[in-house]
Amino acid sequence: MxxxxxxxxxxxxxxxxxxxxxxxxxxxxxxxxxxxxxxxxxxxxxxxxxxxxxxxxxxxxxxxxxxxxxxxxxxxxxxxxxxxxxxxxxxxxxxxxxxxxxxxxxxxFPGSSIGLIKKKSLQIGSFSDLKDRSWHKLVFTDKYKFGAVRGTEDILSNYSEAQTLKLDLVSSDIQNIDKLIANRIDFAVIDKYTAADLLINKRPHFIGKLEFMPPPLLQSxxxxxxxxxxxxxxxxxxxxxxxxxxxxxxxxxxxxxxxHGLMSEAANDTSKQKLTIGTVNNNDMILMKGLSKHFEAMHPNITLEWRILDEDILRKRLMGDLAIADGQFDIMTIGTYETPIWAKRNWLTPLHSFPKEYDIDDIIENVKKSLSYQDIVYALPFYAESSVTYYRTDLLKKINIKMPLQPTYDEIKQIAAEIHNPTEQTYGICLRGKAGWGGNMALLSTMVNTYNGQWFNTKWMPTLDTAPWHEAVSMYKNLIINYGPPEPINNNFVENLSLFANGQCGIWIDATVAAGLLFNPKYSKVYDKFGIANAPVAKTSKGANWLWSWALAIPASSHKKEAAFKFITWATSKDYIKLAAQQEGWVSVPPGTRKSTYQHKDYLQAAPFATFVFNAIQSADPHEPTLTPSPYIGIQYVGIPEFPAIGHQISLKLVEVLKGRISIEQFLKESQDIAKQQMQHSGYILHE
Missing domain, CATH: 3.40.190.10 (Periplasmic binding protein-like II)
Known part of the structure; x- marks a missing residue:
């Protein structure tokens, strides 16, 4: 963009x-x-x-x-x-x-969308239930109490015919969120996106309990x-x-x-049934958008509206949509983290009655299991991945070093130091440094696992102030600061993929999905001089490589479920894989989803890394992510609703470590406090 x-x-x-x-x-x-x-x-x-x-x-x-x-x-x-x-x-x-x-x-220029948020249990569906003689003049009786941040109370008076309003003025929006939940107010005046972000980042245990009333009172x-x-x-x-x-x-x-996910891109033909699709800005999803013209040709009554977003923004907008019951999306690109949690809360549409040709049993078993809840599938995998170590064979050959099939982090550091050559814009190693629970924290979590650490013990007490975390963060900082590219805090999967494909990274630890792109001469300058090894380990191999799938799901709030089901079964089908192969070559088809892909002779010939990737995906076990027993599911994340809030806040602290603003010791202490406070708020552990 x-x-x-x-x-x-x-x-x-x-x-x-x-x-x-x-x-x-x-x-x-x-x-x-x-x-x-x-x-x-x-x-x-x-x-x-x-x-x-x-x-x-x-x-x-x-x-x-x-x-x-x-x-x-x-x-x-x-x-x-x-x-x-x-x-x-x-x-x-x-x-x-x-x-x-x-x-x-x-x-x-366009600003905020200010309106009213309330508890779902308050049976008022929209402003029409409060409307008197005109759309813009509303009647708020003494029955209701309104919360507003000081300075915004005039919004209510401008839109109401009531002589008096029961107002409760506070200094911050989060106070109003808390008062709504505690039934101390009935409505709160708030910006729509601010409300969603506060729930995601500060009060994740309230998600699903509030809703923003359409339309906004004021486009400010x-x-x-x-x-x-x-x-x-x-x-x-x-x-x-x-x-x-x-x-x-x-x-x-x-x-x-x-x-930034702050408006929709209106479809041109309003006579058609429009499906709004939220997806991530990865190459495979951009290819899906390009090939979707074939779907629209087969279904002339359906048109597609695409919102292709940065990974962190996508997660916020999708979860924010659920947090305030906004109902913007018909199809959501979500992952193995979200699917079982959202399914349990009835936020997703269960998927069944698949066409025979879809062949649901062809999907790799542990991928299908990770996208299910109580043995019912709730999302279909577009691609799936584990994590591996990519490295430049030509650079290692120059220094007469071989990459072990199973490297340790100490060996990775030694090799990165040898090949680091910033004057030639060739960096020893590229790692995720951008803030986000799916960004820098995804990699760090796997590192912590291999140092025999974990996020929580079996009593849900955070364990971030322990030796394994200190060792993992120290290694992470050492690698990324001493042997990485400039400004690593700006780099996530997409940015590091571009750097490696351009020949600027000697080593890159990240997702297996990149292999097809790196092996494609149309995209990669190093297609003929890179190798793949297992994700690095430290004290244990347990939890070293993650399991993830970007999958397509239908939110329960969509009113176009039948059309959405047609699209997601098309985009994740065997026929789509064949279409991608015809258009882009077999090396570029979405990996990690179907057993038949890894049995196809054309794919195995075009993608010599295929078996390695398949084995990495098969070996990842999110149900036993750590050597020491843990109470959660997930390798590079913790499968609880509160994790995005915890992971997001701690990811920002990790950026401060990379900037040199706080020490590792301070990072661990403050992160422990963040996690502990959230777990106490959510009732996992008692207040001391």
Whole structure:
């Protein structure tokens, strides 16, 4: 996506300079500085590219050859810096009217969707149940009590005919979430995406208990507030407004919002039945979108709307959809973690009555089992994977070293040190460094397993402050900092795949699904000079290689289940695998799902790594992930609803370790506290 945006910028740059006449000076000479405050999921230090607002502002100024410097502060501090003219502006700003001449606002751009959230048990389905004489004027009787963050209470008064409102004002949205659950208020005024993210990251044990009432009361715009005390504020605001107009007109604004999962891409033909599909931005899924034209040709009454997102954003948007009962998706790309948990809570549609030609028994048994609950299948695997060690055979040959079939982490470190050559942009090792429970924590969890560690003991007490965790984190940091590429905290599966395929990684420990791409000369520069070994071990091989599947499921909230079932059975069928082979070659077919794929002579000939990958998938046992007995299922994750919240917060702490801001000891202590607090909130362990 970033590449596409840059191409749009470059292709329009000459026209912009000629037509808008605001491309003065070199890029390095023009820097606009902003103070920003956190407002997840719209803007934040830990979001992809600092979030939609920050990315939009950067892209808008880049159109005119300007750079932006955005630094984050508490809201009061950010406002004060802007008021004093120590920065050029403040973002984001929420209100159109300002009461002083300190700020001048930019033109508006899309902001938050503010409305009411309530408990599902409160039997009010929509605003129509509260409506009086018009859509915009609602009647809120004394029967109901409303929670609002101070400063937002005017939203209710603007949309209500009630003479008085029973208001409970608080200082934060999370307080209102807690009060809703405790029945201390009936409704809370909140932004839709903020509510979803708070439930996912802070109150996962409340997911499924609340719902956001459609439609939002208010679509609130964002603005950039430019400081009138800044020397160049008139020029800065003029450049921004012109650039915003261009970004709106050429689709950059829409692309950025879609990239962050903050809006839908409307289908063109409203006469057809539309299926909205949320999926991850991996190569196999992008290929699925490309080949889906064949499905649409077979089903002319169905049209597909695709939301292809970064892995971390996808997980938030899908779980957020469930958290507030938003019902945006008809098909969700989920994994072995989500499927049994969501199925148990009746969030997914059980799958049965498969066409005979689908051959459900052809799916690899432990993959099918991981996507089932009580022996009923709830998701169909698009591809499945374990984890392995990729390495450059040519680099190892130069130093006369052979990679063991079963390497240890100590051996990996020794080899990475030997082949590390940053001056040639060849790095000893590439590892996941980007925050996320499915990002940096997925790899670290397998490392902890091999050092004979675990997330929780059999009494559900966290064990992050133990020696195995310290050893694993120390090795992880040593490898990624001393022998990895620059800025490793930006790299996840997709980024490291690109680096390895481009010849910039000597070793890469990650998913088996990459093998087909790395062996494909159309994609990979190292297709003829890389090898595969088992995932590394330390003190034990138990839990060294994970088991994962990206699978297609139908949420229970979908009203188009029949059409969705047709699509997911098509996309995971033997016929789809044959179609992918015809279009892209057998080496590129989705791996790890069907036994028949690994029996096909054309696949075995095209993919010499096939048997190795098949054995890695077969050997992974998520039901016994650690050497010391554990109470949970999952190798690179913990199969409980609270894990995304715990893993997400700890993944951010791990990034702080890589940045050198906190020590490993501090990381382990704070992570132990995070996990323990969440487990106490959720009732797994008692408060001490």
């Amino acid at each position: 970033k590449y596409l945006l840059k191409q749009l910028v470059l292709s329009n740059y000459s026209w912009l300079c000629a037509g808008l006449l605001f491309c003065q000076g070199g890029l390095s000479e023009n820097i606009v500085r902003f103070a920003a405050s956190e407002q997840e999921p719209y803007i934040g230090q830990n979001l992809l590219n600092n979030g939609y607002v920050a990315e939009l502002v950067k892209e808008v100024y880049s159109l005119s050859g300007y750079q932006t410097d955005i630094k984050f502060y508490p809201l009061a501090r950010a406002k004060e810096l802007a008021k004093q003219g120590k920065v050029d502006g403040l973002l984001p700003f929420y209100h159109q009217k300002i009461t002083s001449n300190v700020f001048e606002l930019s033109n508006p 715009n964002f603005y950039v507030a430019f400081s009138t005390k800044s020397e160049n504020f008139k020029k800065n605001i003029k450049i921004f407004n012109k650039g915003l107009k261009v970004a709106t007109g050429n689709g950059i604004l829409t692309k950025i919002m879609l990239k």
